[in-house]
Amino acid sequence: MDNNINATPMFSVPLYTNSISVLENEISFIKKLPYQRMVSDNGDYTVSYNILNEKKLTRLRFELEENIKCFADQIYSIDETVDWHITTSWCNKHGIGDWGHSHYHKNSLFSGVFYFDVPENSGDLVMENHSPMLPFPPTIEFKHKDYNIFNSRVWSVKPVNNLLVLFPSFLRHYVKKNESDSDRYSVAFNVFFRGSIGEREASIKI
Numbered sequence: 001m002d003n004n005i006n007a008t009p010m011f012s013v014p015l016y017t018n019s020i021s022v023l024e025n026e027i028s029f030i031k032k033l034p035y036q037r038m039v040s041d042n043g044d045y046t047v048s049y050n051i052l053n054e055k056k057l058t059r060l061r062f063e064l065e066e067n068i069k070c071f072a073d074q075i076y077s078i079d080e081t082v083d084w085h086i087t088t089s090w091c092n093k094h095g096i097g098d099w100g101h102s103h104y105h106k107n108s109l110f111s112g113v114f115y116f117d118v119p120e121n122s123g124d125l126v127m128e129n130h131s132p133m134l135p136f137p138p139t140i141e142f143k144h145k146d147y148n149i150f151n152s153r154v155w156s157v158k159p160v161n162n163l164l165v166l167f168p169s170f171l172r173h174y175v176k177k178n179e180s181d182s183d184r185y186s187v188a189f190n191v192f193f194r195g196s197i198g199e200r201e202a203s204i205k206i
Helices: 023-030 053-076
Strands: 016-019 036-037 044-046 082-094 100-101 108-118 125-128 153-157 163-166 173-176 184-197
Touching: 016 053, 023 053, 023 184, 053 082, 053 108, 053 163, 053 184, 100 163
Parallel strands: none
Antiparallel strands: 016 163, 036 044, 044 082, 082 184, 100 173, 108 163, 108 184, 125 153, 125 173
16 A cells, blocks of 8 residues: 555535633623524524624624634635624524524525533534535445544534634534533624625625
8 A cells, every 4th residue: 555645635614613712791691681482493592683793792702703814814815805794693592402403504604603501412513514425426325434524424513611613604504402401502603704805897895
């Protein structure tokens, strides 16, 4: 076997994670916001879709925006001619037995979730392969000795307190059932850009 073999993850979809701080007064404020049951009846979320616009969450929003800039710059290497803007933000509360159905986020480029009160066994975040043809057509199913970034159709993230996850908004994902004995809280948000991109007839300013 040639020891110079190398595998390149071409056209891969990045999943960004980092640990950021959250203050007790921010946690208390978010938990006291008005909530409503989801139409899907599998969790609750805040009535407001702009909770990060609240003055009491200014510091948290800044922390998230700094990581969004890092995601765009260091992972995607996008030139700093545009600004990244959190368009919508809300808090998810999953009680005992609640879960999140498979979905993607519309009218958004990046999406994120920040976990700040996550009991053990309260449900992993599961990312689904964005292409039904990768790594093989759905009509072909091999047995694998182990799973990695080249052969997996799903990728799980175990939520822990203070974990931030960023990903492209087209990536389908779902949340497993909360099997703990406590509520599970996370802040979710969507991101779009402001500025000018393109040249000549392909230029656009938003």
